[in-house]
Amino acid sequence: MSITIEFCTSNSYFGTDKVLQTLEGKYDCQVIEYGCLTSCGQCYLMPFAYVDGDWVEAPTAEELLEVVIRKLESFRDGGEES
Secondary structure, three states: OOEEEEEEHHHHHHOHHHHHHHHHHHOOEEEEEEOOOOOOOHHHOOOEEEEOOEEEEOOOHHHHHHHHHHHHHHHHOOOOOO
């Protein structure tokens, strides 16, 4: 099963580009970066992504990577994260 993770290009100044590269290199997922995810203004507030359509966010890019990895692991384990 391939999970899609979507990032906003405008969010990269938080360091999400490094998160994107880490995920592409280490996990079986499809990572897509868009110019805009229509989350009007959110990209300027904090790092975020969509993991299989679910919104995830964190105060830093490093923490976002941890959140995304936990989400990926929850899919791998067959259940949703609580």
